[in-house]
Amino acid sequence: MSRDFAPPPQAEVDADVTRALAEDIGSGDVTASLLPDAPDIAYLLCKEAAVVCGRPWFDSCHRRLDPAVRIDWRVAEGDRVAAGTVLATLAGRSRALVSAERTALNFLQTLSGTATTTAAHVDAVRGTGARILDTRKTIPGLRLAQKYAVRVGGGDNHRMGLYDAVMLKENHVRAAGSIAAAVAAARDWHPALPLVVEVETLAQLREALTAGCDRILIDDFDGASRREAVRIASGAPFNRMIPLEVSGSVDLAGLRAIAEDGVDCISIGALTKHVRAIDLSMKLGEPPR
Incomplete structure (x- = not known):
C-alpha cells in the first residue's frame, strides 16, 4: 500500500485519453470547426473547495490535439484549493482548446472528486x-x-x-x-x-x-x-x-x-x-x- 503520487505509466494515461477523445470527437468536432484556428488563451477555474487531482490526464488531452499547447499550472497535484482558485492557464490553438475542453475537464473533475472525498475520510480518522x-x-x-x-x-x-x-x-x-x-x-x-x-x-x-x-x-x-x-x-x-x-x-x-x-x-x-x-x-x- 502506497501514498506515492506517481500516476500510472504515461502509456496508461494516454490510453485513457485516446478512448475518451474518440468517444467525444468521433469523426471531428463540427462546432469547433466554426472557430478561426488561431492562437488563443484560456484559464481553468475551480468553483468549490477541492483536492486537485488529474493533471496528467488533463495535460494529455490538450497535448493530443495541440502538441505545442502551453499549460501553466498554478497549483500542484494534491493541493487543497478554495473556491474561485484559478488552477492553470493555457495558450494554444483555439479549436484544439475547445475540442479538448470537455474531455480534459471530465478527467480532472472526476479524479478531483475522488481525491476530495478520500481526503475527507482521511481527515475523519486522523490521529x-x-x-x-x-x-x-x-x-x-x-x-x-x-x-x-x-x-x-x-x-x-x-x-x-x-x-x-x-x-x-x-x-x-x-x-x-x-x-x-x-x-x-x-x-x-x-x-x-x-x-x-x-x-x-x-x-x-x-x-x-x-x-x-x-x-x-x-x-x-x-x-x-x-x-x-x-x-x-x-x-x-x-x-x-x-x-x-x-x-x-x-x-x-x-x-x-x-x-x-x-x-x-x-x-x-x-x-x-x-x-x-x-x-x-x-x-x-x-x-x-
Whole structure:
C-alpha cells in the first residue's frame, strides 16, 4: 500500500485519453470547426473547495490535439484549493482548446472528486492510526486512474484487481470446508501473494487468526463485536500480528467511531463508486484578477 503520487505509466494515461477523445470527437468536432484556428488563451477555474487531482490526464488531452499547447499550472497535484482558485492557464490553438475542453475537464473533475472525498475520510480518522482503503468498486476502465486519485487524497490502495492478492470470502470458505483449509489451499497455490480473509463471526475470527494470513476483514460487525475482535486479535497468543480491516456499512458520519475502536484499516467503496464531480470550468480569455 502506497501514498506515492506517481500516476500510472504515461502509456496508461494516454490510453485513457485516446478512448475518451474518440468517444467525444468521433469523426471531428463540427462546432469547433466554426472557430478561426488561431492562437488563443484560456484559464481553468475551480468553483468549490477541492483536492486537485488529474493533471496528467488533463495535460494529455490538450497535448493530443495541440502538441505545442502551453499549460501553466498554478497549483500542484494534491493541493487543497478554495473556491474561485484559478488552477492553470493555457495558450494554444483555439479549436484544439475547445475540442479538448470537455474531455480534459471530465478527467480532472472526476479524479478531483475522488481525491476530495478520500481526503475527507482521511481527515475523519486522523490521529487514530487507522488507514483508509479503497475497493474494486471503480468506474469501468478507470481503475488505475481512480486508485491513483485515492492516493492523492491521502488514502491507500487495496488490491488493484483479482490478480495481485488473494481474498477469501464466504464462497471460498464454503467450497474448501473451513477457513483453515481455504488458507492452506491459497498458500499452496499463491505463496507469494498477500492473503486477506473475510470473517463474519468471532469464531471465524479466531480460526483466521490461528490459520494465519496477512489481514483479516471483519465484515459488518456491530460496535461491540468490533471491539471484541480487536481485543481478541490483540491478546495472547495472537498479539496483534495480523491487522484488522473493517468493511461494509461504513459512512463518513460513523467513521471516527469505527477507527477509535482500534482497527487498522477501513475499506470504503464510496470513495470511487459514489463520485461527485468537482465543479470546474475552462474559459477562453484572460483569468479574472
